[in-house]
Amino acid sequence: MAGYFSGVGVVEGVVSPWYNRTMLVAKNRVLQILLTLGVFLLVGYAQYMVFMVVPNEQVMGAVQRVFYFHVASALACYAAFGAVFVASLLYLSSRERRADIFAVAAGEVGFVLCTVVLITGMIWGHSAWNTWFRWEEPRLVTFLVLWLIFLSFTVLRNFGDPTKTAVHGSILGILGALSVPLVYISIKFLPQSARLHPEVVEHGGLKAPSYWTAFGLSVAAFMFLAALLIWLRYRVGVLEHVATEALLDEETYDA
Amino acid sequence: MRDQERSVVREVDRHEPVAMITACDLSKSFGAVRVLRRLSLSFQDGEVVLLLGANGAGKSTLLRIIAGLSRPDSGSVCGGAHSSVGFFSHHLSMYARLTVRENLDLFCRVAGSDQAELARALELWDLTDCAAKQVHELSKGTQARASLARVFMTRPSVVLLDEPTSNLDNKSVDILGRALREPSQRRCVVVATHDIHRLRDVATRVVVLERGVVAADSGLSAARPQISAVIDQYLESNR
Amino acid sequence: MTWLRVVLLLCVKEARVELRGREFATLLLCNSIIIAVLVGAGVSSAVLDGRVTARVFPMLLWLVFLLSATTSVARSSESELEGRGFEGLLLAGVTGSQMYLAKVIVTATLFCLNFWVLCALLAAALDQNLSSVWSQLAVLGALASCALAALVTLLAGIAGTSRLRGVLIPILSLPLLFPVFFAGVEMTSDLVTLGGLRQGSVWPVILVAAGSLYGLVGVNLFESAIRD
Numbered sequence: 001m002a003g004y005f006s007g008v009g010v011v012e013g014v015v016s017p018w019y020n021r022t023m024l025v026a027k028n029r030v031l032q033i034l035l036t037l038g039v040f041l042l043v044g045y046a047q048y049m050v051f052m053v054v055p056n057e058q059v060m061g062a063v064q065r066v067f068y069f070h071v072a073s074a075l076a077c078y079a080a081f082g083a084v085f086v087a088s089l090l091y092l093s094s095r096e097r098r099a100d101i102f103a104v105a106a107g108e109v110g111f112v113l114c115t116v117v118l119i120t121g122m123i124w125g126h127s128a129w130n131t132w133f134r135w136e137e138p139r140l141v142t143f144l145v146l147w148l149i150f151l152s153f154t155v156l157r158n159f160g161d162p163t164k165t166a167v168h169g170s171i172l173g174i175l176g177a178l179s180v181p182l183v184y185i186s187i188k189f190l191p192q193s194a195r196l197h198p199e200v201v202e203h204g205g206l207k208a209p210s211y212w213t214a215f216g217l218s219v220a221a222f223m224f225l226a227a228l229l230i231w232l233r234y235r236v237g238v239l240e241h242v243a244t245e246a247l248l249d250e251e252t253y254d255a
Numbered sequence: 256m257r258d259q260e261r262s263v264v265r266e267v268d269r270h271e272p273v274a275m276i277t278a279c280d281l282s283k284s285f286g287a288v289r290v291l292r293r294l295s296l297s298f299q300d301g302e303v304v305l306l307l308g309a310n311g312a313g314k315s316t317l318l319r320i321i322a323g324l325s326r327p328d329s330g331s332v333c334g335g336a337h338s339s340v341g342f343f344s345h346h347l348s349m350y351a352r353l354t355v356r357e358n359l360d361l362f363c364r365v366a367g368s369d370q371a372e373l374a375r376a377l378e379l380w381d382l383t384d385c386a387a388k389q390v391h392e393l394s395k396g397t398q399a400r401a402s403l404a405r406v407f408m409t410r411p412s413v414v415l416l417d418e419p420t421s422n423l424d425n426k427s428v429d430i431l432g433r434a435l436r437e438p439s440q441r442r443c444v445v446v447a448t449h450d451i452h453r454l455r456d457v458a459t460r461v462v463v464l465e466r467g468v469v470a471a472d473s474g475l476s477a478a479r480p481q482i483s484a485v486i487d488q489y490l491e492s493n494r
Numbered sequence: 495m496t497w498l499r500v501v502l503l504l505c506v507k508e509a510r511v512e513l514r515g516r517e518f519a520t521l522l523l524c525n526s527i528i529i530a531v532l533v534g535a536g537v538s539s540a541v542l543d544g545r546v547t548a549r550v551f552p553m554l555l556w557l558v559f560l561l562s563a564t565t566s567v568a569r570s571s572e573s574e575l576e577g578r579g580f581e582g583l584l585l586a587g588v589t590g591s592q593m594y595l596a597k598v599i600v601t602a603t604l605f606c607l608n609f610w611v612l613c614a615l616l617a618a619a620l621d622q623n624l625s626s627v628w629s630q631l632a633v634l635g636a637l638a639s640c641a642l643a644a645l646v647t648l649l650a651g652i653a654g655t656s657r658l659r660g661v662l663i664p665i666l667s668l669p670l671l672f673p674v675f676f677a678g679v680e681m682t683s684d685l686v687t688l689g690g691l692r693q694g695s696v697w698p699v700i701l702v703a704a705g706s707l708y709g710l711v712g713v714n715l716f717e718s719a720i721r722d
Contacts, residue, residue, distance in 0.1 A: 092718060095326070148669035155665050161655040163285060163722070168652040171715045172666065175648070178707055179670050186673040186700050190680070248289040324581055325722040340585055348582030350507065352514040352573060361507055365500055366586040389514065390577065405582060 039224045046221035049214040057211075063127040068214055070120040072222035073113045074143070080110030080226055081146070084153075085177035088170035100166040101237035102230075103173055104157060109229045111150040113222075117143050138187040145183045149176040275300045275413055275443040276321055281330035283316050283467075290316045291327065292467040298443045299475055300412070303435055303457050306447040307489050308464035314447035315344065317464070318415045321445070334413075339366070341411035343419055347402040351391035355382050355401045358390060359408060366409040376408040380430055395422040400430070407434050413443050420450040428453050451486055461485045500588060504596030511573045512600065518570040519604055525562035526612045533558060534619030544621070551622050552682035556675055559612055560642070563605055564664040564671075567646045570601060571654035580720055590717020594647060598712070602636075602643035609635035627685040634681050637698070641674050641705030648712040651719035670708075677701040 050068045057064035087103035090096065121140050122132045135141060153172055160168050276298045283291040291313045298304055308314050319325040321332055322342040342348065349358045356377070363373045377383050380400050390398055399422045406414060420428050428450075435444055435457045448454055461482050463471040473485040495503075512518055533554050537547060574580045580593060613631055617624045624631060646667050653662040677697040684691050691698070 092715070145669055145672050152666045152669055156652070156662065159656060159658050159662060160653065164655065167718055171648070171652060171711075171719055174715070175645075175670060175708075175711050178711065179673070179704075182673045182700065182704055182707065186676045189696050189700070190676060244287060247287070248284055319722065322585060324584065339587075342581070342585050346578040346581065348579060348585065349577045350511055350573065350579040351576045352511045353507065357507075357510065358579075361503065362582055362586050364495060364503055365583060365588050367495055409586070 036228060039221075039228045042217070043221045043225055046214070046217040049210070049217050054210045054214045063124060066120045066124040068218035069222075070117060070124055071215070072218040073116040073120065075219055076222040076226040077110055077113035077117055077143075077146070079223065080106045080113055080230065081150075081177055081180065083230065084110060084173045088173035088177075091166060091170045092174075097166070097241055098238060100170065101241060102234050103170060105230045105233035105237060107150060107153050107157070107169075107173065108233055109226055111147070111154060112229075113226060114143060114147040114150055118147055136190075138184065138190070141187050142180070142184045145187075146180060149179070152176075275334070277333045278317070278321060279331050279333070281317070281320060281327045281332070283313075283320065283325070283327050290467055291320075293330070294464075294468055295330075296462065296469060296472075298413075298445060300441055300443050302459050302475070303444045304446065304460045304462055305451070305454060305458040305486075306445055306462050306464065307449075307451065307486070308447075308470075309493060311466075312464040313467040314464055315417050318342065318344075318417050318445065318447055321413075322415050339409065339411040340413045340415065341406035341409065342415045342417075343402055343406045344417040345421065347390070347398055349390050349398075349402055349405060352389055354387050354389050355393070355404075356386040358401065359405060362405050363408060368409045372408050372410070376404040379407075379434070380404040381426070396424055396427060399423055400427050403431060403434070410442075412441055414445070416444070416446045416448075418448055418450075419446060420448060420453055432457055451490065455483070455486055458482055461489075463489050497592065501592050501595050501599075504583075504588070504593060505599050508596055508600035512570075512604070515573065517572070518566060519608075521569050522562060522566040522604060522608050523611065525566050526558060526608055527615065529558045529562055530612060530615045530619060533616070537620060547620050548622060548686065549683075551616065551620050552679045552686060554620070555613065555616050555682060556678040558616065559609055559638075559678075560668065560671055560675060561664070562608065562612075563642055564646060564667045565660070567601070567650050568653070568660045568663050570597070571650040571659070574720075575654055584717075584721070590720060591713045593720075594651075594712050594716035597647045598640070598643045598709070601647055602639045605639035605643055606636045609639060622686065624686070626689060630685055630690065631682065634678065634685070637701055637705065638674055638678050641701060641708060642671065644705055644708035644712050645670060645674075648708065648716055648719060651716055654720070673700055673704040677704070 046068070050065050054065070056062050057067075083106035084103050087099050087106060091099035091103060118140070121143065125134065125137070125140065126132050133140065153169065153176060156172055157165055157169050276296075278294060278296045281291050281294045282289070290311070294313070294317065296317075306314050306317070316325065319342075320327050322340050323332075324342065350361075353361070356373075359373050359376060360370075363370060377386050380403060382397075382401055382404055385393060385397055385401075390401060393401065399419070403416075403419060406416070419431060423431065432454070435446070435454075446454060446458075459482075460475060460477055461471070461473040462469060463485065471485050471489065473482045537550070537554070542550070583593060584590075610632060613624060613628075613635065616622070646663065649663055649666045650659075653659040653666060656662050677700045681691060681695070681697045681701075684695065
């Protein structure tokens, strides 16, 4: 247990300076607006690259463009899940309310991103396999399980014991995050598991430089968009918490 | 023994009041309801404190936090020299499907107490006849007696009782009164109750909570008239 | 009293409470029997070929086992919540990890017994001959029961105070049980079709890894789950 919490102390030491710097952003309204605009510009430019610049891929044609959304949202989803894990650890060690609010925000955004991954995966898969879902495809099945874990996280937050949702949600977040690698490995070892995933990158499908530029931009756009959404949701959560505390303090003052 | 150690022993031998529990700036909310509001209190060894207050004043919440069963939203509780806590509430903190004897035996063993205490507790709390019955088969009053036996059996240094008399008959209240009067320098007792008349004689201090803050406190080692004055004022304001 | 002796004492307590109430075990067995009969009737009405039935038997066995276990386990936390006996233990100095281990041991034992009964029942319902692999199947059931108990005990502590605990526990546990499910199905399939595990099979490692992961998290976080 001592080793576990000293490890958490290291995480806190790494995260806190970052948090303090981002608080600078939170307090500076102009900076907030500029960053938000920047993210939307990046997303817009990425869309432009994907739909207007890159040519059709040789094997899969126009539908291959789903790849830019699918892979980018998958990477952002993994990042969101990692954020849930770290925030949950932080909350359990420090019982700092902001950590729990951050975990909730990352969980909600991660759930949406996971849904995007599944839908885009099925669209892409349908053109490749002529069926919407293949249970032999380990990555798609892993994301389906990940989606179910996010769903259970959301259900617990909404229907669990209201006085303990923070602690319980954190425990589930840690358990879920640690289980995902095991889920992926177990699916990969299933005998019917096949390499059905369209291997665009591995098979040298992105021949033109514009493919790589669009891919890089899409990943960056989704990462920054996810970070922005998490930040906005986090700020809403913090404001709700501050408002509740202010109301309770007002009662104390009146008393 | 070195001089420093001798002087520490002499200090302890003087039976000076030692703060057994110190609650600092405790706040606790349940949703949109603030139950405790930066409450600070200190309890000394040898005290029997009556904790009074209307419903929702924060008595039960305060006791649960001191017992370590609930976390405050802010603030802290520091233990003094105590190493064990006994807590009674309407939840009983016992297993309904075990007999009285099995329950007491379990708690006796895990707490590392002498097995002789078990027999003594059964006799003291008039539980010998129902010792072989499962807790869920007992009346509410007998269940409460069994739970009180569980609390006092291991001789904890801090005893926290939340409405202990609510289901007790007069005989059981007398047993409780005798247990509370048992002289013990190294024990602090805090009793949250509405049953003031039955327990006012054993109290050495009265604290009144109102909307999560301390509204009145008779003070440490208060004289009987002072204690009575606080109680009477509380009763008058809640008529 | 040593740490382990307290755990043993708590195991005796758990077993005693369960033997007196018999609620969890009864619910577990009834759920298993009912779902197994439904499955048997379903397979029969689908008029499946004997070879097809043999191929789906492992999946059906583990599906029924996991469903019956996760839907019944909410009852096991009721005994703690009834009189909040666990608070008495916490006050007496018992740690959450000791309580957790005792619960896992007793719950795993009940799950294991249930698995053995289910094997026999489904084998009879689906006309499968398991006599040659019975001992290996029993060990597999024991390992999977430990992993399952390690997870659902922690989740029962989380969901125990919710009004929807009966529904919440399956929702929380089933997505996390995929490694156990796949390991169970693949190993059972090997035992039934090949008479033993394949050389170099990774599934026992995955099963043990899953159980260890759940147990590690449970031992460390159970107390946080049950305390206010």
